[in-house]
Amino acid sequence: MAAGEKRIARRYYVSGMVQGVGYRFFVQRVAGRLDLPGYVKNLSDGRVEAYAIGEPASLAEFRIELERGPSYASVSGLAESDAELESRYASAFSIEHDSW
Numbered sequence: 001m002a003a004g005e006k007r008i009a010r011r012y013y014v015s016g017m018v019q020g021v022g023y024r025f026f027v028q029r030v031a032g033r034l035d036l037p038g039y040v041k042n043l044s045d046g047r048v049e050a051y052a053i054g055e056p057a058s059l060a061e062f063r064i065e066l067e068r069g070p071s072y073a074s075v076s077g078l079a080e081s082d083a084e085l086e087s088r089y090a091s092a093f094s095i096e097h098d099s100w
Helices: 023-033 057-070
Strands: 009-015 038-042 048-054 072-084 094-095
Touching: 009 057, 023 048, 023 057, 023 094, 048 057, 057 072, 072 094
Parallel strands: 038 094
Antiparallel strands: 009 048, 009 072, 038 048
C-alpha cells in the first residue's frame, strides 16, 4: 500500500448478461489477483452485486475488470457507490448466496 493510501469499501451493481456465465467466479479470481477482500453474489433482478475493500487504485482496477467481465458475459451497466467497511468481509473474498 502506498504511503498515505487507506483502505475503503465500494459496492458495485453490474447489469447485463452476468448470471449463468461464470461472472461470480471471474470476479472472485480478479479480487484474489488484486488482493481485495469482499464478496460477490447474484441478485434476484438479474444483476450481480460485488463488494470490495482496498486501496483506491486497486478498486479502480477492479472496476475496469468488472466492466469487462468473462468472455461469455455482456456487461451493459455498472453502478458504483461508497460502502461501509464491513469487518466480516475484511479478510477474504467469497461468493455469497441470497435467500431469494
